[in-house]
Structures are given as structure tokens and as C-alpha cells.
Amino acid sequence: MNQKRLMETARSLVAGDKGLLAMDESNTTCNERFAKLDIPQTEEARRAYRELIVTTPGLSESISGAILYDETIRQKKVDGTPFVKALADLGIIPGIKVDTGARELAGHPGERVTEGLDGLRGRLAHYSQLGARFAKWRAVIALGEGLPSMGCIEANAHALARYAALCQEAGLVPIVEAEALMDGAHSLQRCFQVTEETLRMVFSQLHAQRVATEALILKPNMVLPGWACPHQESVEELADATVNCLYRCVPASVPGIAFLSGGQSPELASERLNAMNVRFRSRLPWALSFSFARAIQQPALEIWMGEEAHVATAQKALLHRVRCNRAARRGEYRAAMEGVPK
Numbered sequence: 001m002n003q004k005r006l007m008e009t010a011r012s013l014v015a016g017d018k019g020l021l022a023m024d025e026s027n028t029t030c031n032e033r034f035a036k037l038d039i040p041q042t043e044e045a046r047r048a049y050r051e052l053i054v055t056t057p058g059l060s061e062s063i064s065g066a067i068l069y070d071e072t073i074r075q076k077k078v079d080g081t082p083f084v085k086a087l088a089d090l091g092i093i094p095g096i097k098v099d100t101g102a103r104e105l106a107g108h109p110g111e112r113v114t115e116g117l118d119g120l121r122g123r124l125a126h127y128s129q130l131g132a133r134f135a136k137w138r139a140v141i142a143l144g145e146g147l148p149s150m151g152c153i154e155a156n157a158h159a160l161a162r163y164a165a166l167c168q169e170a171g172l173v174p175i176v177e178a179e180a181l182m183d184g185a186h187s188l189q190r191c192f193q194v195t196e197e198t199l200r201m202v203f204s205q206l207h208a209q210r211v212a213t214e215a216l217i218l219k220p221n222m223v224l225p226g227w228a229c230p231h232q233e234s235v236e237e238l239a240d241a242t243v244n245c246l247y248r249c250v251p252a253s254v255p256g257i258a259f260l261s262g263g264q265s266p267e268l269a270s271e272r273l274n275a276m277n278v279r280f281r282s283r284l285p286w287a288l289s290f291s292f293a294r295a296i297q298q299p300a301l302e303i304w305m306g307e308e309a310h311v312a313t314a315q316k317a318l319l320h321r322v323r324c325n326r327a328a329r330r331g332e333y334r335a336a337m338e339g340v341p342k
């Protein structure tokens with residue numbers, strides 16, 4: 001492992017005010033999102049959609065790295081340029097999702113463990129040859145009656161740490177994604193507790209597996225109440241809860257924290273990231289950035305609808321979202337940027 005190069009890549013991914021674009025939906029997830037909008041669920045439709053994303057004019061002003069999926073990393077633009085090359089030519093670092101999905105955890109009804117360690121060393125070497133410089137693995141933690149269990153948190157944290165160690169061995173920066181889900185009626189305090197428990201376990205396992213914290217990016221959930229919780233706190237309260245939770249658990253050696261959006265509306269995701277950067281700007285040991293999928297892509301997808309004629313308008317919507325998130329990194333996002341009075 002060349003630790004200096006890994007650290008440089010990790011720092012580049014969170015440098016300045018840019019963030020990450022997650023476009024690594026598995027075929028199943030991508031098809032589900034297409035099906036809801038009656039877009040054909042074909043390889044060509046998925047390719048055309050990803051071409052729309054990577055050819056969005058101005059994308060690289062706000063995006064430092066893009067996370068691809070196994071199918072996408074092998075796909076090309078209509079002119080024959082591989083997506084990986086198109087991104088790299090723009091100065092956007094290509095990354096790759098390497099987990100193979102979350103499956104039911106035996107003996108733990110309602111809980112899942114993320115799989116994909118078998119053969120991972122070989123797959124990482126292959127992806128590195130294809131041009132990937134970083135990787136992603138997502139663990140999901142469900143909240144509910146008696147959930148999560150310690151067994152679920154431990155199993156997921158252990159797998160994340162084994163993945164991260166293999167990534168660093170292969171010269172890829174691991175994005176360590178641990179997502180406490182927003183599904184349910186749990187309170188903000190409960191999400192804080194579970195996020196803290198999870199992140200403490202993740203960093204303990206990373207340490208046990210000798211992962212260099214200087215050469216990884218953490219991708220956590222924001223600390224939020226469940227969707228169905230009757231009390232929804234203010235943006236400022238959520239910003240404070242999230243950053244205070246991260247202060248407790250994330251070593252200062254980690255160069256950056258890039259949030260997932262988790263199903264929040266695009267506007268709320270920007271607003272909440274902005275509030276964290278406004279309120280804590282001078283007191284953060286790590287960059288606070290974004291690695292959104294839905295909160296960046298969804299408006300564009302709903303405009304595109306599989307129609308060539310809508311590509312340019314969809315790209316404008318995508319560009320708008322990445323610019324809003326870039327502003328949020330600087331603490332300069334304003335609701336007025338959305339053009340809708342709030």
C-alpha cells in the first residue's frame with residue numbers, strides 16, 4: 001500500500017467545496033427507480049441515463065468523484081469513450097461500489113448484513129485496472145422495536161473494516177458507509193444513540209483491522225428522526241445533533257465525512273448540510289461534504305423519463321443540485337436558490 005498516494009486521493013475527494021456523486025445504483029435499484037417512472041429497464045436505458053449524468057456541462061465544478069457500479073464502469077458514451085475516461089478527463093475521480101448487497105442476517109429477524117468479501121481482493125485489483133481510485137461499501141442498520149441488535153452492528157462493522165483493509169492494500173481509498181435508516185417512527189435521540197453506537201463499533205473494527213483512518217472517507221447518515229416520528233426538529237437542531245454525534249466517534253485523522261442523503265428531499269439535504277457548515281465551520285477537524293445519490297439525481301431522472309429530447313433540461317436540474325450542495329459545503333446555500341418561496 002502506498003499510503004501517501006491513498007491519503008492524497010482521500011484528500012482530493014473532499015478538497016475545496018466539491019463533493020461526491022453516487023451513481024452506483026445496482027441494476028435492481030436502478031430498474032426499480034426506472035419502473036416507477038415507466039422508463040424501460042434495459043441495459044441501454046441505464047447506459048443512456050448514466051451518459052446524461054457524466055456529460056452534464058459544468059459537473060466537474062462541483063463534483064470531485066463519482067461512484068460507479070460494476071455495469072457502469074464497463075460502459076461507454078455513444079461516441080465510444082468509456083465513462084471512466086470521460087470522468088477522469090474532467091478531473092472527476094472514478095470510484096466503484098464493491099459490496100454485493102445487504103442480505104438477511106441469520107438469527108436476526110428484520111436485520112441485514114452486507115455481503116461481498118469473497119473474492120474481493122481480485123475484484124479490487126480488476127477495478128483498479130479499469131481506472132477506479134476509490135471504492136464504496138454500504139452497511140445498513142434498521143431501527144425499530146428492539147433493533148438494532150449488537151450482533152447486527154458488529155457483523156456490519158467487521159465486514160466494513162475487512163473491506164476497507166483490502167481496499168487500502170489494493171491502493172483504493174475506501175468509502176466507509178454505515179447508514180442508520182430513516183424508516184420508522186424513532187426519535188432524534190434514538191437515531192443519535194444508534195449512530196453513535198454504530199460509528200464507535202466501525203472505528204473500533206477499522207482499528208483492529210489496521211486500516212489507516214487518514215486514508216478513508218466516512219459516509220454516514222445525518223442524525224435525523226424517523227420519517228414517521230411526529231416531532232421533526234429544526235434544521236439547526238439536526239445540524240447540532242449530527243455534528244455532536246460525529247465529534248464523539250470520528251477521529252480527527254479522517255480527512256472527510258461525506259453524507260448520504262437517505263431519502264431526504266434534495267432541498268432538505270442541502271439545507272441540513274449547509275447548517276452544519278455554517279454552525280461548526282471553524283471547529284471541524286474533517287471536511288463535511290456530500291455523497292448523495294437520490295438528492296442529486298432524482299429531479300433530473302423525473303425530467304428525463306427516458307426521453308432523448310429531455311436530456312438538456314434534466315442535465316440543468318442535475319447541475320442545479322450539485323451547485324446547491326457545493327454552496328452548502330461553503331455554508332452559502334440559501335432556500336432562495338431553489339426559486340420556490342419557503
Ligand code: 13P
Nearest residue numbers: 022260261262292293294
Ligand atoms: P442516497 O443519497 O440516495 O441515500 O444514496 C447514497 C448511497 O450511495 C447509498 O449507498
